[in-house]
Amino acid sequence: MNYFQVFNEIKEICPNIFMRFDERMAKHTFIQTGGPADIYIMPTNIEEVQQIARFAFTRNIPLTIIGYGSNIIIRDRGIRGIVMNFNRLNKINVTNNKIIADSGSSIIDVSRAALENHLSGLEFACGIPGSVGGAVLMNAGAYGGEISFVLKSVKALSMSGDIHILNKSDLQLGYRSSIFQKEKYIIVEVTFELENGDQDHIQELMRNNTIARESKQPLEYPSCGSVFKRPPNQFAGKLISESGLQGYRVGGAEVSVKHAGFIVNVNHASSADYLILIRHIQKTVKRKFKIDLETEVVII
Known part of the structure; x- marks a missing residue:
């Protein structure tokens, strides 16, 4: 597909919309990894979203929606088609x-x-x-x-x-x-x-939650939050810790030594580093505890 042509066609439909071609998605994810999006768009209202959705639908162009990028891993080869980031849709x-x-x-x-x-x-x-x-x-x-x-x-x-x-x-x-x-x-x-x-x-509850979060989570490094869902009657972080995986590293991605449920980007990690480490964690926990860890993070 000729995405240069697609880019120009969208500009005709929504002349004032923010658009970029071949946008590096590592700039838009919390873990700072991810390859390019063919076309990257930031709408500011629902009408623009409708116009882009209809355009993509009628031309059979892949359409991906992202927000803050806090709980996603975008693969290193990027995302084909159109990516809409909703950060400007914020009333x-x-x-x-x-x-x-x-x-x-x-x-x-x-x-x-x-x-x-x-x-x-x-x-x-x-x-x-x-x-x-x-x-x-x-x-x-x-x-x-x-x-x-x-x-x-x-x-x-x-x-x-x-x-x-x-x-x-x-x-x-x-x-x-x-x-x-x-x-x-x-x-x-x-x-x-x-x-x-x-x-x-209300403010006291929020303050207590903030203190708990800051004391337990590795906020000093880029991460995608909790990587795995909680298994029935278990905690993913506890299983990972008891598997001896805290501090285990693949490339620049590391199982946090502060909270084993987090994988942090400690040294210019790639998405591939993250995905290899996730599979290693799943295999190790499965072998030790006979429990399947299901990812909470969304992989695109």
């Missing part, structure tokens, strides 16, 4: 006990908006370094809370650009899972329903 509105946020909004910023408006329920999200859309996709959670507890509805597009309103009951929310991992939708807006609360108490 947050509060009405009574509801927060309506664009999917590219930071979930941390949404938790802060809740605090400012004396709304309780998102305290657990104050340290999750991802977008609202990514948090819904993964049903993200921490410190006893998760997105499903406060989610009311989602506005999403089909890959052909049609708008759908999905209620919480439609979303098949489970542990780090949702319908969006099975069905092809583009999340563009999320409505949260929270409880009125005491601002001082």
